Amino acid sequence: MRWDQLFEDLEAQQHEWLRREVETEAADHTRAERARVHLGDRLAADVGRTLRVRVSGVGPVVGTLVDVGPDWLLLHDAQRREQQESLVLTGALRSVEGLTGRVDERPRRRSLRQALRAVSRDRAPVRIHDREGDHLSGTIDRVLADHLDLARHADDEARRAAAVRGTVSVPYAAVSMLRRL
Template identity: 50%
Template structure:
């Protein structure tokens, strides 16, 4: 029996050293995985997060105006389209969003997003002669029809909702820089 006692101590020592080595390797692997995850998350853009949330209910906290809630219908290069709780659709530039509630942690490839920018989306509303409500960064809401969409601005023929865009109904003409647009809601 005395012959086995020293052998048992060596086995315990080697088992302990093996366990320490495995624990160290596990800590290194965990650290590497955490580092890689942080690097991958750092490369994710907001548009990819929105692309993964198509159809989901979101609440957009905007630079001006009330919180806009509804289902995410579409996403573009620098804008999104939200079907509001009121049933109206709103084009919202990313730059006007100061926070989002309800956005999942996952992301999707950018190919799920429209490749065109805000100007192109607004040109569609202009072409269709849709009456819109434009909210600016100052919180002011102006209704009318988009007459012109430039490279970085829109011209709005101001008129009341429910009236057509006729010269007799137009009360003014407003130029709004894209940088000042918070949302463009179809009426």
């Protein structure tokens, strides 16, 4: 009788040890999966949600997430009467409120340069906010490898030779957000 109890006890201990081993492996696997999740993957899963982002040099911006690229996100600003788009560089994000736990790991192909070229083609006047809180207004003339050229003119004027007060080159590394005017 004692041998039966001993074997039952050993078997119960083995089952408990195996159960704990499986739980530990599952927890390790979950932590490893989470460690591979990038902010862009979470943003991409939440397109259509209203988010509150804090942007270096700008402060809080609230808007509906419209699109996400590998290094930028596009918000329709909910704080303004007129619908305004804000292109925010992810490197300038200080925090994001309103994300769910969902993840979308599909590749996002439209680079910042491609997004800026689309704005440049529209010839829409923009305001570029830098990471120190300053801003420049004008029309994007050229989108280059690591910077853009901005023709400076008044916000309420179209880009015409007579209205241009000069051109300034702005490195992407200095940009935190760009708004169409």
